[in-house]
Amino acid sequence: MHIPDAFIPIWQGAIYWIIALVFIALALRWARNEMSEEKIPLIAVVAAGIFALQSFNLPVSMGTSGHLVGGALAAIILGSPFAAIFILTLVLIVQGVLFGDGGITTMGANIINMGVIGGFVGFYSFKGLMAATGNVNIAAFIAAWLACVIPALACAVEMYFAGTFPLNEGLVAMGLYHALIGVIEGFVTVVAIRLIVAARPDIVDFKIEFPAAKGVDV
Template identity: 40%
Template sequence: MHIPDGFVSLPVAVATGLVTAGVVSVALNKARDAYGIKQAPLLGLTTAFIFAAQMVNFPVAGGTSGHLLGGTLAAIILGSPWAGTLCIATVLIIQAILFADGGITALGANIFNIGIIGVWTGWILTQVLQRLLGGSKRRLPLAAGIAAAISVVAAAVGCGIQLILSGTAPANLVLPAMSGVHILIGIGEGIITGGVLTYLATARPDLLPGEQSEIKGWLIPIVSICLIAGVLSLFASAWPDGLEKVAENLGFLELAENVRVSIPTPFADYSIEGWGPVGTSITGLVGSAASFGVAFGLAKLTKPNNA
């Protein structure tokens, strides 16, 4: 659901950029005051994992693919939607600047959809569903999985509204198309979110909010991230993602070719010219490392003075 340059109008890009900048600024303060990041590595590892997981597109019906958005998962692991927003914003910024994944002019819109709508919808629904299911920690993966699936559709509707306001596509076509395909992608999101939380609750409770004060062992998380970014990414579906498929079907895909606002990088499209699959693996590892480093730095910046 990464909007490229050209899909949203300048007014929409500016408006979403301003709103997003404001929310991210508040998130930096809230993460310090309400979340109180005690473990910079936790934010770093979560951000690196989300980056790596987003490289792995899975096929859905109709020759379309999807990938994890990760907003709900990030918020649950970090114990705060504010920290979840920072995590997703970091991933999207790195993807846009280093890998030309998502437009520079659309960066505010992308963070708004995935890092704000997606994160907060998933977080709020998880809390509500958790209470309805009795509040048991054993039900958290189920509650979060359902919430994550719905959050994808909510983010897709947000994207559709931006396309409508931009005059890119009519409402009667783009909203059903975006919501329809992202219902399928949301099912994948829910399964992945629930599966990851089930594993963490069973095998690595130290990576979930609770009484643990520090991460117990870095090896497995780091190896997992490297395997996803460096190996599993090679098997990602080549089918167009949900937004790209909708753009193709509705005839506005070529708009992305009319606007080129990018920072030159050797890692565009997660590849290195002439390196083939090895280049994909290298860029995945580089992106994961960059995600960890930037998020780790943010955690240190938002660390309470008395921590």
């Protein structure tokens, strides 16, 4: 759902950029406070992995394909929605500037959709679902699915404001395609979390208090 420059008027892109910059500043503050020498390898590997996985489009039928966005993954594995904003912003800058994937004037909107909305939806729905189910796999899958579908709907609304898509047609198509792409998002997020937790259980921070006696079922 990388919006190209041609899809949003410059003045609207500027508004999204201003909002995005506020969140980028908050993400940098998060990084300054929460980052430790120990966590740097995890953040860097997650960023490289998200970049690679974003290039891997898988067919989802109806002549459409999709790939992992990674907002939920980053937020869950690093224990903060701001981690998703931090990582997705840097990934989107490289994609936009070097590869023309996502526009420059629209980068603010892309950061809001995939980083901010994806990160917050992914993190808090994971937290809620963990409390409800106590199962990391189920919670991560659904949280990641939501973190794909809700940003896509937000993107459809932005396209309506931009005069690029009619509202209903945009919401239906973006919703339908991303409901399927969200399955990829959920599956890849669960697999990635399991792999990372298996390799380095010590540096993963779900920021959730588990009942101490039972331990974590991962």
